Amino acid sequence: MYAEIVILAMLRQRPQHGYEIKKSIEQVFGGTVALNNTILYPTLKRFEEMGAVVREVVQQEGKPNRHLYHLTEQGIALLHTLLCDFPSEQAANEAEFFTRVAFFEFLDPQERQEILSKRLAYLQGGLDYLQHLQEMATEGECAPGISMSNAQRVLNFHLQRVRHEYQWIATWLEELQANQS
Numbered sequence: 001m002y003a004e005i006v007i008l009a010m011l012r013q014r015p016q017h018g019y020e021i022k023k024s025i026e027q028v029f030g031g032t033v034a035l036n037n038t039i040l041y042p043t044l045k046r047f048e049e050m051g052a053v054v055r056e057v058v059q060q061e062g063k064p065n066r067h068l069y070h071l072t073e074q075g076i077a078l079l080h081t082l083l084c085d086f087p088s089e090q091a092a093n094e095a096e097f098f099t100r101v102a103f104f105e106f107l108d109p110q111e112r113q114e115i116l117s118k119r120l121a122y123l124q125g126g127l128d129y130l131q132h133l134q135e136m137a138t139e140g141e142c143a144p145g146i147s148m149s150n151a152q153r154v155l156n157f158h159l160q161r162v163r164h165e166y167q168w169i170a171t172w173l174e175e176l177q178a179n180q181s
Contacts, residue, residue, distance in 0.1 A: 001082060001090075002099035003039050004047075008079040009103045011053060011071035018044065018067065028102060033095060044069055052078045083107055086115050091122035109176050116169050116176070123166045130159050 010016060010024045018040055025035050047053040052075035058066040071079075083100055084107065090096045097119050104112050134155055 001085070002033065002093075002095045003035055004043060005079065005082050005099050005103065006033060006035065007040065007043055007047070008052065008071060008075055008082070009106070011069055012076065012079060012106065015056070015068050015070040017058075017069065021069070029098075033099065047075065047078075050074070050078070079103075080106060084111050084114075086118060088118050088121070091118040109180055113173060113176050116173050120166065120169045120173065123162055123169070126162050127159070127166060130155065130162060134159065 006025050006028075007021060010021045010028075013024070016024065018037070022035055022040060025033060044053060044055070048055050048069075052072060054070045054072055056068040056070060058068050060066055083103060086096070086100060097115070100107075100115050107115075134152075
């Protein structure tokens with residue numbers, strides 16, 4: 001679903017043709033989210049059929065016609081719906097989560113809080129599990145043939161990464177709640 005969100009969000013910025021959409025996505029996400037033509041153009045066609053985008057054919061001298069896509073009011077509403085649609089089971093998917101965060105300016109503070117809270121709950125479960133694994137490793141309950149020190153390094157790395165993201169989101173939620181008071 002994140003591919004649909006990024007396409008609509010890029011068009012929300014301004015009308016663009018397909019190549020521009022791909023380049024805009026690359027700039028926004030720094031290469032962490034890629035969109036190939038086999039996803040981009042069928043999605044644009046589907047959005048056009050739904051009335052979410054309008055395609056304008058731009059004549060070019062000596063070159064193939066260029067197709068410029070414009071977001072409609074229906075497309076803006078669809079983008080909002082897709083951004084808000086973040087079931088708890090999607091909270092584990094980094095691409096889905098970070099795509100929504102990248103376009104938080106299109107959501108109100110309450111909608112942002114709901115998305116952040118779902119990701120935070122997912123991270124809490126991950127922290128609990130990783131801490132349990134760490135306790136097992138310190139008690140010497142490591143699988144046969146696995147080097148305790150290397151396994152511990154990997155585990156410690158994941159713990160630090162998850163704790164960092166958890167703290168980042170928790171702080172953000174506190175700021176959002178303070179701004180609503």
